Amino acid sequence: MTPKKATGRATQKKPKASLSIEGHQRVMELLNAAEKSKYPEIRTESIKLAKQISKHERSQTSRLSPTLVAVLATLIIVVAVGACWYATLKYPAHVARIIISIVFAAVIIIIALYALLSGNLSESNFVRLLSSAMARVKSMLPEKASAHPDRLMAQSSDPGTDDENAD
């Protein structure tokens, strides 16, 4: 951005925070007024602009940097792939499928959380992702197993696997 251009007899001093909020409010007031326009193109543009501003605000107030998010997300995906691989090797197919679906949902939730904290995902979309991930896990779990997850492990037919589960 272009640096501040002072006019009149003003000199730059210590920062204070809330004039930007006032400026933001002014823009939003104008956009609200534009949404009442009789011209559909103006209404569409005002909605588009409001979305842009909201996205920009989120990225400004984000707590995690996009680079850190990318690194963490990559690490989590690698760990998840490893966990899925381990599950397919060590557990019977039906148990492995459930583990994979849980890992998959967990990865989605964690990455969504990172995206939320870095300002790349809105809260409403985060909640939507969370509920769809939970629904997916619930649909994958058998009814009895979802009520008593320990029982699912006991149902495993392979005795060797049961020993590992007990560990």
Added chain:
Amino acid sequence: MSSRKLELAKKRNPGLAELFDRTSAYIRAQIIHNRQNFIIPKLAAAALDMNDGEAFILLDLLAQEDLLRRVYNVYCRKNGILLATVDALEALDTIPHCDFCDKDHDPSDLKVEIAFVLKDDELLTMAA
């Protein structure tokens, strides 16, 4: 002669072509005849008989075509003097010391106004 960028804006928003013509005529009048540096959406709205939001969107669409630039003016409420003009909202948090009042104002003592400045002379070179 017509501005290429203005024609592009009209082409992208055919329903607003007439409003763009009126707005560009207003901008020319303000800058050439009234010698104003800033185009204020509120004043443009009053002159063009539309609401503030419509004027803001029209000016912003011209800004998207690089004809104008959106800026934020910071005024001292007490004296009504322009203290600073910034390009970004975040830059508003660096409040300048007011030499007229000789103090660092609280944000409540300052006023923010959205304005547009000319970025490209194409609008001015158009035949009036």
